[in-house]
Amino acid sequence: MVVVTARTRDVAIPCPDCGTVTAKVHGYHQRMVKDVPVDDRQVVVRLRVRRLVCPALGCRRQTFREQIPGLLQRHQRRTVRLVRQISHVAQELCGRAAARLAGLLAVPVSRSTALRRLRCLPLPRLEIPRVIGVDDFALRRRQRYATIIIDAETGRRVEVLPGRDAATLESWLREHPGVEVVCRDGSATYAEAVRRALPDAVQVSDDGTCGAISVTGSCSRSARTPDAGPPSTRPVLAAFTSRPRANAGTRSTISSVKASVCSTAPAASAWP
Ligand SMILES: [Zn+2]
Numbered sequence: 268m269v270v271v272t273a274r275t276r277d278v279a280i281p282c283p284d285c286g287t288v289t290a291k292v293h294g295y296h297q298r299m300v301k302d303v304p305v306d307d308r309q310v311v312v313r314l315r316v317r318r319l320v321c322p323a324l325g326c327r328r329q330t331f332r333e334q335i336p337g338l339l340q341r342h343q344r345r346t347v348r349l350v351r352q353i354s355h356v357a358q359e360l361c362g363r364a365a366a367r368l369a370g371l372l373a374v375p376v377s378r379s380t381a382l383r384r385l386r387c388l389p390l391p392r393l394e395i396p397r398v399i400g401v402d403d404f405a406l407r408r409r410q411r412y413a414t415i416i417i418d419a420e421t422g423r424r425v426e427v428l429p430g431r432d433a434a435t436l437e438s439w440l441r442e443h444p445g446v447e448v449v450c451r452d453g454s455a456t457y458a459e460a461v462r463r464a465l466p467d468a469v470q471v472s473d474d475g476t477c478g479a480i481s482v483t484g485s486c487s488r489s490a491r492t493p494d495a496g497p498p499s500t501r502p503v504l505a506a507f508t509s510r511p512r513a514n515a516g517t518r519s520t521i522s523s524v525k526a527s528v529c530s531t532a533p534a535a536s537a538w539p
Contacts, residue, residue, distance in 0.1 A: 269305055269309070269311070270310075270312075272315075273312055273315070282321040282328060285323045285328075287323040291322065292320070293317075296315070298314045298316055299313055300312050300345060301344065301346065302346045303346070303348055303349050304373035308373060309375070314335075314339070317332075317333050319333060353384045356368055357381040362381050365378070365381040369381065393426075395444070395446060397448065398420050398447065398450065399448070400416070401461075414436055437464045449468055450472075452473055
């Protein structure tokens with residue numbers, strides 16, 4: 268382990284309440300914080316920070332502890348850059364796997380810490396795709412199911428909904444307008460949900476036999492070749508007829524979703 272002793276500069280800083288600049292020292296504090304590893308060894312910084320006196324009369328904050336923005340956040344025991352590293356690992360691997368890899372990189376963290384850092388990350392802005400694929404999958408076979416929604420053109424996961432009933436999918440579609448084409452299996456439940464929420468949307472379904480495809484919606488008709496559909500659905504239909512199962516792309520995404528859902532057990536357990 269590498270121990271670094273450091274102290275802050277003797278410069279004047281503003282009071283967080285009234286903004287009066289001061290360098291009058293009331294006392295000192297020691298902070299022990301972990302930093303990014305060096306040469307596969309953990310680094311601990313023993314940092315001395317000042318407690319300063321606010322000279323302004325009437326300011327309710329008589330003394331205050333100085334902060335080091337960009338390097339260390341209030342009450343944190345890890346530097347900002349170390350927290351960033353842990354967050355990136357957790358973002359890719361979730362709890363246990365992130366903890367194992369971080370340990371190999373000389374950043375020992377528990378899986379709870381990895382998940383906590385993951386939950387602190389801001390959620391990416393959800394962009395609703397024009398063409399979506401919808402399918403169900405079992406979290407626990409015959410007991411608990413969920414619905415996955417993907418971008419049918421890129422394969423990107425868009426959302427995972429608890430349950431596989433029509434009302435859940437219908438409410439999500441109503442809250443996220445912009446979908447024009449819905450690719451699904453032969454499920455009448457999903458068909459009804461799409462019909463109620465998006466009456467003008469095109470539904471592309473697979474009946475599970477010989478790659479047969481039907482297209483319903485604003486352009487009600489059936490098709491067995493990619494060229495038979497409207498221009499907007501041709502790429503989707505081509506993808507369907509090239510494989511025996513229409514939602515093969517969706518199902519390939521499901522395994523990764525199940526892994527992430529199972530690793531975040533508290534969120535999954537809240538589902539019915
Ligand atoms: Zn003040």
